[in-house]
Amino acid sequence: MIERTLSIIKPDAVERNLIGQIINIFEKNNIVIRAIKRVKLNKKDAENFYSVHKDRPFFNDLCQYMSSSDVVVMVLEGENAVLKNRELMGATNPKDAAKGTIRNLFALSLDKNSVHGSDSKENANIEIKFFFKDLAN
Ligand code: CMP
Numbered sequence: 080m081i082e083r084t085l086s087i088i089k090p091d092a093v094e095r096n097l098i099g100q101i102i103n104i105f106e107k108n109n110i111v112i113r114a115i116k117r118v119k120l121n122k123k124d125a126e127n128f129y130s131v132h133k134d135r136p137f138f139n140d141l142c143q144y145m146s147s148s149d150v151v152v153m154v155l156e157g158e159n160a161v162l163k164n165r166e167l168m169g170a171t172n173p174k175d176a177a178k179g180t181i182r183n184l185f186a187l188s189l190d191k192n193s194v195h196g197s198d199s200k201e202n203a204n205i206e207i208k209f210f211f212k213d214l215a216n
Contacts, residue, residue, distance in 0.1 A: 082160040083113060083216050084197045085206035088151040090144065091191035093117070098151055101194065104181055105155060108167055113156040114211050120146045128209055131202075137190075144190055152210045161203050164196040 088101055102112060120128070125142035132138050155164055169180025172189045176182035186192040197203035204215040 081156065081158060082200060082203070083154050083156045083207060083214060084161040084164050084200075084203040085195075085210065086153045086155050086164060086197075087145075087195040088153075089191065089193055089195060090148040090150060091187055092185055092193040093149050093151055095185075097185055097193070101181055101185070102153075104167055105164075108157075108163065110155045110157040110160060110163065110167075112153055114154040114214055115151065116210070117149050117151050118210075119149050122146045128206070140190065154207055154211055154214050161197055161200050165198065168194050168196050 086105070088098055092098070092101060105112065122142055125145040126133070126138075129138065129141055129145070132141065135141075157163060167181055169176030169182040169186075171182075171192060173182045173186035173192055176186065181194050182192050186194075197206045200216060207215045
């Protein structure tokens with residue numbers, strides 16, 4: 080089924096000029112970049128976006144980091160895009176990420192893990208609406 084999901088290229092990857100290399104991985108895997116923008120989140124934006132994690136001990140550091148410099152937000156579209164994006168990203172902690180995945184290739188640490196991707200179709204809709212009002216599934 081053709082789906083849409085939200086992807087964020089995080090500050091560590093934007094700062095290292097990896098936007099093109101990351102998009103290339105998506106495109107080589109038949110994912111279409113349906114929408115894209117480079118934005119600087121403020122702390123409140125990051126807190127709202129990551130509100131599912133609000134009770135986790137890493138919440139404050141995560142929101143601080145995600146609002147520290149520019150990120151690139153994208154709507155990815157393709158066959159089973161939610162799951163496919165998660166496979167292409169690799170595990171959250173780069174130490175556990177499979178060879179050739181985005182996080183294996185580029186991530187620096189659990190926090191500076193280069194990309195975010197929606198973890199379910201339901202969350203994809205919520206996350207897409209956050210940045211691109213008209214494009215939810
Ligand atoms: P992301 O997919 O953006 O979702 C939440 C982020 O929190 C996650 O990637 C990690 O970068 C960050 N994070 C920091 N500590 C943890 C942790 N212990 N477990 C999960 N995510 C964490």
